[in-house]
Structure formats: structure tokens, C-alpha cells
Amino acid sequence: MFFLFEVNLAISQSSNSPYPVIFVHGLNSDNTTWNTVISQLAGTWSVSDSNVLHFVINARGGDTTQYLPDVLFPLKDVSGNNVNLMSKSDIYAINFGNFWNRNPADPRILLYNNSTPGSSQSPSNQSAIYKQGFALKIMIDSVLKITGAKKVILLGHSMGGLAIREYLQRKENGIHKWWIDPYDTVNGHKVAKVITTGTPHLGTNVTSIPFVSIDNNSEAMRDMKITFSSSQYGAYLFGNIETNVPSNYYNQDVNCNGIQTDTIAGIDTLSNDNPEFALPGNIFYTWITSNYLGLGTDLAVPFNNQRLYINQNPAPLGVADTIRTNKNHIQQTSDTRSLIRGLDEPDKKDFAYEIFAGKNYSGFITLKSNTVVSDTDFYKTETGLAGEIIFKVNSSNAGVSTIALLSESGSLIQSKNFSGTSDSVMAVKESGKYLMRVTGNSSNNQNQNSYGFFVRFISSPALHLYVSLEGMWNGNYHVNDSLRIFLRENFSPYNKADSAIVVLDSTGSAVMQFTFSLNGNYYIQLLHRNALETWSSVPVSVSADNTASFDFTDSQSKAYGDNMIFKSGRWCLYSGDVNSDRVIDGTDANLIDNDAGSFITGYLSTDLNGDEIVEAYDAALAENNAANFINAVIP
Numbered sequence: 001m002f003f004l005f006e007v008n009l010a011i012s013q014s015s016n017s018p019y020p021v022i023f024v025h026g027l028n029s030d031n032t033t034w035n036t037v038i039s040q041l042a043g044t045w046s047v048s049d050s051n052v053l054h055f056v057i058n059a060r061g062g063d064t065t066q067y068l069p070d071v072l073f074p075l076k077d078v079s080g081n082n083v084n085l086m087s088k089s090d091i092y093a094i095n096f097g098n099f100w101n102r103n104p105a106d107p108r109i110l111l112y113n114n115s116t117p118g119s120s121q122s123p124s125n126q127s128a129i130y131k132q133g134f135a136l137k138i139m140i141d142s143v144l145k146i147t148g149a150k151k152v153i154l155l156g157h158s159m160g161g162l163a164i165r166e167y168l169q170r171k172e173n174g175i176h177k178w179w180i181d182p183y184d185t186v187n188g189h190k191v192a193k194v195i196t197t198g199t200p201h202l203g204t205n206v207t208s209i210p211f212v213s214i215d216n217n218s219e220a221m222r223d224m225k226i227t228f229s230s231s232q233y234g235a236y237l238f239g240n241i242e243t244n245v246p247s248n249y250y251n252q253d254v255n256c257n258g259i260q261t262d263t264i265a266g267i268d269t270l271s272n273d274n275p276e277f278a279l280p281g282n283i284f285y286t287w288i289t290s291n292y293l294g295l296g297t298d299l300a301v302p303f304n305n306q307r308l309y310i311n312q313n314p315a316p317l318g319v320a321d322t323i324r325t326n327k328n329h330i331q332q333t334s335d336t337r338s339l340i341r342g343l344d345e346p347d348k349k350d351f352a353y354e355i356f357a358g359k360n361y362s363g364f365i366t367l368k369s370n371t372v373v374s375d376t377d378f379y380k381t382e383t384g385l386a387g388e389i390i391f392k393v394n395s396s397n398a399g400v401s402t403i404a405l406l407s408e409s410g411s412l413i414q415s416k417n418f419s420g421t422s423d424s425v426m427a428v429k430e431s432g433k434y435l436m437r438v439t440g441n442s443s444n445n446q447n448q449n450s451y452g453f454f455v456r457f458i459s460s461p462a463l464h465l466y467v468s469l470e471g472m473w474n475g476n477y478h479v480n481d482s483l484r485i486f487l488r489e490n491f492s493p494y495n496k497a498d499s500a501i502v503v504l505d506s507t508g509s510a511v512m513q514f515t516f517s518l519n520g521n522y523y524i525q526l527l528h529r530n531a532l533e534t535w536s537s538v539p540v541s542v543s544a545d546n547t548a549s550f551d552f553t554d555s556q557s558k559a560y561g562d563n564m565i566f567k568s569g570r571w572c573l574y575s576g577d578v579n580s581d582r583v584i585d586g587t588d589a590n591l592i593d594n595d596a597g598s599f600i601t602g603y604l605s606t607d608l609n610g611d612e613i614v615e616a617y618d619a620a621l622a623e624n625n626a627a628n629f630i631n632a633v634i635p
Contacts, residue, residue: 008544012452013163016031016452017045018379019151019192020143020354020425021343024136025333026158027224028125028214030097030112033157036334044362044450048089050579054109056100056270058124059116059129060555065253065260073138074107076282081108094139096125096132120250126218129159130256133166137178144190150354151192155342157333158300160222160393161199161268169267172275177520189280195342197288197334198298200224202271205258209300209329210293224248226305239266239274240512264419267447268518272308279308284351285320286342288335292328300329319351321369328383340448341366344405345377351412352378353393359455362450365399365440373443375399379436380408385459386515387544388591391436392424394452399445400438406576408433428516430458460498460514461542465524466551468508468567469531470610471575478508479610480595481529485512487522491541492634497522507554508570519543523560524550528604532574532625533632535560561633575608576622582632584625592619 021041023034030435031052038047042372060069065399073084078101086092092221099115101108114123140152156164168189170177181188203226205399207216214221215370227236232244235254242260245252252260252610266274273279287307290298297303302312307322314320325338332338344366346352359425366623367377395418404415405425413434435456465485472479482503488494497520502510521539534552538561543549553570556562576584595614597608608618 003004006452008189009366016360018345018355018361019090019153019330020147020149021045021091021153021155021320022136022139022143023091024091024124024132024154024156024160024163025159026156027209027220028097028114028127028212029157029333031093031095032112033333034093038093040340040353040448044364046088048087049630050085050087051089051092052084052095053112053142054084054095054098055135055138055197055302056098056124057115057127057135058122059100059102061121063117064249064258065256065259067128067134070127070256071131071135071138072100072107074109075133075240076108077111078108080108083111086142086146092139092143094136096127096135098124102126102288106166107459120217122218122220122250123215126215126220128219128221128254128256129162129166130170130254132159132163132384133170133178136163136167137180140190141180144550145392151190151213153193153195153343154191155195155197155339156199156364157196158198158329159201159224161196161201162224164194164196165201165267165273167281168279168515169273169277185281186282188212189283191280191283193286193343193346193351195286195288195339197307197335197338197342198290198301198306198329198446199287200301201227201287201308202268202302203234204301204305206300217249217412219250221605223254229499231267234357235264235266237266237268241266253477268308272310272392281316281319283319284343284346284348284517285314285316286323286344287314287320288323288338290325290327290329290332292326298329298332298557300326316479318526323369334550337448338366340370342367344375345438347376347378349378349380349406349437352380352435353438355379355453355455355502356380357381357383360452360454362452363438364450365438365442365445366448367442367561371440375440375442377438379438379453379455379589380433380434381436381455381456384431385457386428386430386513387460388426388428388458389434390424390426390456390458392422392454392456393418395440396421397447398449398451399440399442400436400451401441402439403446404437404439406435409436410435430501430515460516460542461519462511462513462546462547463524463540463542464509464511464547464549465502466507466509467504467526468553468570468572469504469528469575470565470572471530471565471618472566472610473508473570473572480505481610482529486525486527487514487542488525488535490521490523492635494523511547514542525634526573526579528573529580530575530578530608532563532577532584532630533580533634534573535561535634537562559633560635562632574625576625576630577632578622579606580606582634584622586626589619589622589626592622
């Protein structure tokens with residue numbers, strides 16, 4: 001068995017598409033069929049010079065029908081030049097239109113060569129769809145590794161759409177055979193969206209296409225058949241026994257395992273995908289169809305067979321739509337308007353494309369199905385820090401009308417009508433997941449201009465505090481307890497700028513982040529269930545650039561008015577203000593005495609040492625501070 005797998009992980013410019021797009025060509029074609037649309041998209045997304053993976057999928061031919069030895073991609077051509085070393089790009093294409101030197105010891109690829117291993121063998125770009133699915137797996141895996149993307153977008157023409165479905169649907173012993181992570185039954189496919197154009201989803205019995213020479217005995221023609229005869233359905237699409245495959249085809253091995261007597265389960269059932277290995281429901285599908293000159297066909301595939309449907313509704317139900325064009329089969333790969341419409345970003349928040357802070361992206365406002373001119377695009381992002389979220393959009397004649405920031409559930413946070421050529425929405429929020437929405441009118445984007453956008457996070461200030469509470473510090477460890485922290489403006493009337501609730505650890509330490517405050521100098525105000533309110537002696541500088549630190553425990557002067565008590569090597573906040581009136585007096589002591597006399601236990605303000613028992617120690621501590629007339633000192 002001979003198999004090669006290697007990619008070049010060289011990094012070029014930053015990506016401008018939320019997910020890289022992989023173009024998959026059709027029967028007897030190659031990647032150059034996409035040149036027109038890729039050239040158009042190159043004005044919006046980055047395109048590397050090394051963005052094609054060239055496969056040979058008929059390598060062994062008559063030696064074997066098995067997919068593993070038949071699929072390869074040598075790393076050098078016959079002149080010794082490096083090939084198949086892809087670099088980072090937004091757009092990629094796969095190419096099956098090749099052959100090789102048939103030398104396992106020194107494999108060399110013959111690019112754009114339609115030779116075959118023997119006189120009765122399929123050309124590579126007319127070989128089995130099963131093998132195409134395997135090659136597509138390698139392609140997707142390579143693109144994910146090169147780009148670091150979490151998912152890809154797949155766009156296929158004609159037979160290429162079936163290669164995409166082969167990748168997504170094929171199962172073996174109940175496990176997805178081609179998925180990048182077959183054990184992740186939800187997202188293991190790593191696909192965000194699928195678009196097909198002129199694909200024979202329900203098959204075609206056409207034996208000739210104008211201007212294209214095809215081999216009617218090839219594996220691919222075998223696999224795209226609706227029927228072999230009046231009583232026999234095509235095995236690949238609708239299921240059949242391999243022995244029922246007519247002898248005019250070069251082999252009967254539909255599942256490419258070296259055995260030609262298997263029973264094949266088709267990927268289709270009636271007019272939709274086979275529920276035994278259904279298309280994933282977390283991908284959105286767009287089927288581009290064509291009724292050329294009203295002939296009921298695009299000259300290669302019957303119009304009604306270019307999509308999946310249930311009761312004339314696009315299938316899979318709820319996650320698919322159709323776009324209708326009037327191009328013949330050959331023209332479809334250059335139909336940039338329809339293809340860009342198909343590539344349109346998600347209209348539903350559940351399919352929102354993930355974007356990351358600090359990267360520039362681009363999208364399109366496009367005409368929707370049924371000539372709906374309003375278009376909505378959803379994106380999603382996540383931040384682990386509280387702070388300001390900024391979503392900015394740049395649009396010049398791209399049709400953008402409104403932009404919005406939403407919560408993960410879709411609740412509106414901020415929305416505004418887009419103004420000028422650049423506009424933004426922003427909000428100060430806690431860490432979490434958020435949605436961005438762009439809405440526009442495609443009638444205002446006749447030239448299919450793209451809009452640019454990015455998301456930016458400005459994290460809120462963070463503070464590392466050291467605090468000890470008199471009753472809860474025993475000299476060895478501090479009781480874990482919650483403390484409320486306020487940042488107060490440094491001038492009268494010392495308005496609240498922000499707040500946070502933290503839990504002091506066993507050392508009396510806690511780190512907190514403030515959601516709504518801006519960089520600046522603030523007094524720190526400490527509130528606790530039974531400690532005396534205490535402020536910092538001076539304003540403390542906090543910023544988003546670094547974590548500020550303030551230690552109340554190392555000096556009495558750290559508290560406003562030197563209002564702390566020394567205990568077991570630390571300066572501590574006074575304990576005993578049970579009713580939080582800023583004074584420790586007889587009222588507090590009486591409350592503690594009452595609970596102690598009733599043997600009250602639990603998390604109580606009268607429990608000064610945090611052992612969840614109100615007892616004599618708590619009362620004595622409060623009475624001692626009351627006798628010393630301890631009260632809060634604040635600016």
C-alpha cells in the first residue's frame with residue numbers, strides 16, 4: 001500500500017473569512033474551473049498562491065479497486081518541483097485532474113493529466129465518489145492544520161457536491177468514516193456550511209454534456225446513475241447489490257474495498273438524504289439549481305434532481321434552502337453572482353460564524369431565496385474578560401443598513417442604523433459569549449461589494465487585594481468568606497464607579513475584575529457581613545493594562561484614618577458591626593448574645609469567627625470593640 005500525507009504549515013497573511021472555503025470541482029474537471037469566482041473573491045478574501053491540493057485517485061487502477069492505494073498526492077512533479085505544499089489562505093481548491101509516474105519508490109505527480117493506469121480504467125477526475133470523499137477528508141484536515149480554523153465551508157459543483165455528501169454522510173459500523181473527529185458526533189465534521197451547484201443529488205442518466213468529453217464507463221458515471229435499468233436503481237445513490245452494477249462499467253466496487261459483491265446502502269432515500277446516515281443538522285445547506293432555457297435541466301442534471309427535498313421543501317428540513325439560476329452546467333462554476341449568494345453568511349443565530357478579536361473579516365449582503373432583498377448575517381464571539389465590546393463595520397455601497405450587538409440567547413444589547421462608511425456598536429459587559437448582527441438591503445449592493453468588520457475587547461481593570469478580618473484570621477489561615485468591593489471616585493461625593501464580590505482565600509487574598517469602571521484612580525471601599533466598613537487611605541490606580549495590587553494587611557496606614565487592628569502579624573478590619581451601621585456598639589453585642597443564647601448556627605452575621613456557631617467568643621470580640629468606641633472612618 002502506498003500513501004503520502006504532508007503539508008507545509010507556512011503562514012502568510014491573516015485570514016479575512018470567518019472560515020476558509022474549499023472549492024470542489026465536478027466530473028472531468030479540475031480546480032481551474034473556479035478561476036473566475038476565485039478571482040472575484042480575491043478582492044475580498046486573501047488567496048494564497050499555494051492553495052490547491054492535487055490528488056491522484058486512480059493510482060493503482062487495475063491492480064486494485066481499494067481506496068487507500070488508489071488515493072495519493074505526491075509532493076513533487078516530474079521535474080522535481082515541490083507541489084502540494086499549501087500555505088495559509090481564505091480560499092482553497094481540490095484538484096482530481098492528475099496522474100502520476102507510477103513509481104512508488106519516487107512518486108511524481110503529472111499535473112492536469114488525464115492518463116489512466118490501463119485501457120479500461122477511470123481517469124482520476126472521473127473516479128469513484130467514495131474515493132473523492134476520502135481525499136476531501138485529507139483536504140479538510142490539511143486546511144484546518146494550516147489555517148488553525150475550527151471549521152471550513154464547502155462549495156461543490158456537479159459531482160463535487162456528491163463528494164461533499166460522501167464526506168459528511170458515510171458511516172462504517174455506526175461511526176462516521178471520513179469525519180476529522182469521528183467520535184465527536186456533533187461537530188466532528190468541522191464544516192460550517194455547504195453549497196452545491198448543478199449537483200446530481202438525486203442522480204442523472206445523462207450520458208453526454210455539451211463541450212465536455214466524459215467516459216460513460218467510469219466509476220463516477222456509475223455512481224451518479226439514477227437507474228441502471230428499468231428495475232435497478234443506481235447503487236451509490238439509492239442502494240443496490242454491487243453484482244447488479246452493469247458490466248460495462250470498469251468495476252462494480254462502489255465502496256472501494258476490493259470486494260465487488262457488497263450490498264450498498266445509498267446516500268439517498270426517495271428525494272432526500274438517507275436517514276440511516278443523514279446529513280448533519282448543525283450545518284446549513286444551500287442547493288443552487290438551474291433550469292436552463294426552461295428545458296427542465298441544466299443540460300447535464302434534471303432540474304428537480306439538483307436538490308434534496310421533502311414535499312417540495314428543501315431538505316434537510318429547516319437547515320436548507322435553494323437558489324435558482326439560469327446557467328447551463330458548464331457555466332455554473334463562473335456564475336459568481338449565484339455562488340456569492342450561496343456563500344452568504346448565516347441568517348440564523350444558531351449557525352453564526354465564529355470570529356475572534358483582533359482579526360479583520362469580510363462578508364456580503366446578498367439577495368436571498370425567493371428574491372428576498374433583506375439579508376441578515378450573524379457572527380459570534382467569546383471573551384473571558386469583562387470590559388468593553390466594540391463591533392465595528394466598514395461598508396461602502398455594500399448595502400449595510402443596521403448593526404447590532406446581542407447576548408448569546410439573542411437578546412438585543414445595542415442596535416443602530418448604519419451611518420456613513422464606518423460605524424460601530426459597543427457595550428460594557430461581563431465575560432461570556434455574544435452575537436453580532438449585520439442587516440442590509442441587497443438592492444443597494446448591485447455590484448456585490450463586501451463589507452468589512454471586526455470585534456475588539458477592551459478589558460476592564462483588575463485588582464489583587466490582600467485583606468484580613470479580625471475575627472476570621474487566626475494567625476495561620478483565613479476563613480474563606482465573601483467580601484464586597486466598591487471602587488469609589490476620588491472626589492466628593494465619591495460616587496460608585498464599580499463593584500465586585502469576591503471570596504477571600506485561606507491567605508486573605510482575592511483577585512477581582514471590574515466590569516464597568518474605566519482606567520483611573522479610585523478609593524477602595526470594603527464591605528463585609530460583620531466587619532467594619534473600611535476604605536483605602538488613598539486612591540488606587542487601576543487599568544486594563546495590568547492587575548493593580550493593594551495590601552491592607554501590611555500597614556495600618558493602608559486604611560483610611562488608620563482604622564484597623566493588629567492581630568497575629570497582620571493589620572485587620574475590625575469585626576463586630578453586625579447590623580452594618582458603621583458603628584460597633586452594644587446593639588451589635590446584644591444581637592450576638594441573643595443568637596448565642598438560642599444556640600443559633602449557620603452562615604450568620606453574628607458569627608464573627610466564621611465557624612458557623614454563634615458563641616461567647618463572638619460576643620466577647622464585639623463587646624471589646626464596642627468598649628473602645630470603634631466606628632467607621634471614611635472620606
